[in-house]
Amino acid sequence: MGANVKNYPFTVSGSSRPRADADPVPPAGGARERVEISVLVPVSERPESLTTLYQEFSAPLRETGRSFEFLFIAPTQYRALTAPLAELARKGEPVRVLNVGPGVGETAMLKLGVQRSSGSILLTLPAYARVTPAALPDLLAALEQGADLVIARRWPRNDPWINRLQSQLFHRVLRGTMGGRLHDIASGVRGTRREVFEAIPLYGDFFRFLPLLAIREGYVVEEIPTPQHANDTHARVYGPGVYARRIVDLLGLAFLLRFTDKPLRFFGLIGAILSAFGGVLLLTLFIERLGGEGIAGRPLLLLSILLVTVGLQSIALGLVGEMIVHLNAGRRRIYRFRGTAPGTGPVADRRLQPASAALAHHPALERRRISDRRQVVRT
C-alpha cells in the first residue's frame, strides 16, 4: 500500500487512511522532518492573500519556539493564490501546498491535510484572517492544560450585524436541538491533537460540527474568546441554497448523534405514530359503519389507509437500517476510554497485556483533568 500512496499522494480513501501508529507518509518530494505543530489551511470560501495570512499567523507561532509547518490545501481554481507561496517555500519557510481537484469539499481537504502532515498538534485556519493571530498560542496553551479540542471563539466581534444575527440564530437552534453551550462552532480556528482528530468519524459537511462530534466521543471541548480580526468585516449573506444545506446538515447531525446504531428507534417511532393515527381513523370509520353509515366513498378512508401504509414503509426502512448496522457491527467499537487504556487493542493482543496496566487508570493521574473540567462545555 505504501507504494500506492506515493504514486497518488493526493487521494483520500478509506484504505489509505493511516493507522494511529503509522508514520505519516511524506509527500513525493522526499523525507521531511517531523514538526510539533501542523497548521492546516483548507482554501475555500472567499480566500485572501495566503502569503499575508502566513506571515501574520506564523509570527506568534515562531515566538513559541516550537517547530511548525503550514499546509495549504487548495482546489486548483485558487492556483493564483497559492503560487506566491512557492516563493516563501524557496526562502526556507515551512510552507507546503497540496492542490486538489475543484470539487473537493472542506472535510476531505482537512482529512487529507491531517494525513499528509506530521505535527502531533493540529491547528486549523480558514483561508482568511478570522481572529487575531495572538489566538494561536492561547489555543496551544489550552491544549496543554488538558483540553482535547479548543475553538477560538470570535469574541468580541466587530463584523456587521447581519453576520452576528445569523450566527446567533444558528447557535440557538444548535443548542436547542443538540444541547451544549458552544457559541462559535463555525469558527474555523481550532486546535486539537492528532489522535483526537483521527478518532472522530468525519465525512460530508460535518467538519463544521467537529466540536459536537468530539463531545460525543467523550472529549473535552473548550472555547477561548479571542478578538475578531480587524479585517474580518465582510457581510456574509449567502444564497438560499447555502441556508437550506445548513438545515439539512443539522437534521443529519441530529439523527446521527442519536440514532446511528439504532435506526429503528427513529423510523419505527415515526412509523408507529403514523400507523396508529391511521388506525384510530379506521376505527372511527368502522364504528360509523356499524351505525349503518356508508364509508366506502369517504375521503377519510383513503387518508387513514395512506397513513397506515406510509407508517409501515417507515418501519420497514428502519428494519433495513438495523440490518445494515447489525451486519457492520463486527469489531467496530463506539466506546472510548479516558486516557490510554488496557483492553483497547485488537482482540488477539489482549492476552499479552500485563495486569499492571490497570493502574494506568488511577484517578490520581486524572486529578488535573478533573479540576479543568469545570469549564468544560458538555452536551
Add this chain to the structure above:
Amino acid sequence: MSRMAALPRLSIVVPLFNEEESARPLVEAVRAAIPADLTWELVLIDDGSTDATSVVVGELALEDSRIRFLRLARNYGQTQAMQAGFDAARGDIVVSMDGDLQNDPLDIPMLVRKLEEGFDLVTGYRARRQDRLMSRKVPSWIANRLIAWLSGVSIRDNGCSLKAYRRELLERIHLYSDMHRFIPAIAVATAGASVAEIPVRHHARQFGVSKYGLSRVAKVLADLLTIKMIGSFRGRPLAMFAAGAIGAVVLSVLCASWAFLAYGQPSFHTAAYVIPSIAVLWLGLAGYFIMLGLLAEVAVREHSGSEREELPLYREWIVTAKS
C-alpha cells in the same frame, strides 16, 4: 510467554454507573465467593460516573492486582460498558453481573460449573426477585414472554445480568445500541450458542437508585423487532419483506374486488374513486417492500465473504491425537 501463565481463568465484568457505595462491598463479596483453585480477575468499568466511583475503584485496583479498572470517556450506557469489559477480559470464562449488589457473587462458582458442562452461555434467573411488582416485575414478565415468542429462545429472565460466557462466544457477538438485554437471543441467533438457565439469588437494592424506568418499553419493543428480524431473516431479508408484500397484495386484491363487485350499484359514484385508490395504495406498498427487500439483500451480499462475516460457534468433539 511468561505472562500467559499469569492469565486468570475467570474474568468477572461489572459495569458501574454511580455506584460509589456499592463498589467496595462488591469487591469484598467477590473475594469471599470465588474458591481458591479458580484464578480470577475483576474488571470494573466506570461508565462515566458523576460521583466518586472512579476514586473508590481506583483505590481498590491499587490494593489488589486482580482488580482492573477501565474508565470510559463518557456515559455510554450499560451495553457499551459491558462490551468494553468483555473486550478487556482475559479469562477463558467471563462472568457479567450488575454493580448494585442485587446479584450475589456466591452464585458465580455454580454458573462456572454449569458452563463447564458444555454450554456457551449460562444465564441466571432471579428465582425470588426483590423488586417492585408493578413497575419492574410485570413489565419484565411481559418482555420475557415477548422475547421468547419472537426470538424462539425461551429464557425466563432476560433482565438478569448475572451470566457466564465462554470466551469464544464473546468474540462472536458484538453488542451495540441497548442489546445487552437480549444477549441470549442474539447468542443463539447469530452464533448458534447453546444456552442453559439456572436459578440465582437476588437481593433488594442496598445503595443508590435504580437506573431503569418504565420509559424503556417503547425502546424494548423496537429492539425486539430488530432481534426478530436478525434471528429469522439475517441471511435472507427478502423473505421477510416478501411476506409483507404478499399481505399488501392480498389487501389490494380485496379492495379491487370490492370495487369491481360494487360497480354499477347506486352508491358507487363516490366509491368509484376511493376504493380503487386504496387498492393502488396497497399495491404500491407491496412494490416498495419488494424493493426494500432487494436493497437489504445487497447489504447482506456485501457482508458475506467479507472479513466481518462470522461462522457459528462449534466444539470439535472427536479429537484424534496429532501424529
